[in-house]
Amino acid sequence: MTADPERVRADVGSWPTGRLLAMAARVVEGRFEGFLAGLGLSHAGLIALHHLAAGPLSQRELARLCRVTDQTMSRTVDRLTRTGHAERTSDPHDRRRMVVTATGRGAEALAAARAEEQHSEHLFGAVDDYHHFRRQLITLITHAES
Template identity: 60%
Template sequence: MSDERVGTVDPREADIRSWPTGRLLSVAARVVEARYHAFLATHGLTHAGLIALHHLREWPRTQRELAVLCRVTDQTMSRTVRHLSRAGYVGRRPDEQDRRRTRVDITPAGAEVLAMVWEAERGSDRLLGVVDDYEGFRRQLVQLITVT
């Protein structure tokens, strides 16, 4: 009797080139997110922490400003800032104009890890290095996300 099973396809052998583009995009997003998550975790970062550092690179902000910019709740940003602070990537202090608010600023270690992640994103064949035109790819993603 043949060892071949009718109707069973090895996922590694599936011809994904024939899939609809929407499906390809969906799978690519999950694959990249998982790789990125694992990579960031090795540096004590999360996706939320990375985007917070991105928004702190130019100047300090309040936690509320960060939450709005990162499109998360105040509670999520509070946890994210606490995590970044423990990692040494941000500093926190009361706002001088309103002591009820917390000001957050990026530390030298935070700026260093942010630069390292950006460099790895562009140069790693594991993260996004398979992209031929990185800047063009980013423009297309932004356009795809912002189309109304």
């Protein structure tokens, strides 16, 4: 039995905004997951590559920027190195410190993911103005964190 689209829209229209945001996040994340898997990436790997785009970072600094524990970042970097998206080396100045660098394959995957995010009808096709929507989300998040 298929639900009547107008009834579904009316029900969703009655939801509190927080629930709408949570559901939208799950829908987009679920759709994007398949695309990322095709690139050999996870959401965590994509976030790490985003931060590595500016240049190499210590694994600890990368964890801090991604807002995860060192242990979680270690697993993410392990996967990125296995898939060829990043390289991990010892810092020549401090052998205890690990430095992570995105590879060419990592940079290409990041560019493909960014293009898919912005231009795919499957992800944000229902949004009238992607850039305005993105600015609104940034405002909401940064206001909530201040």
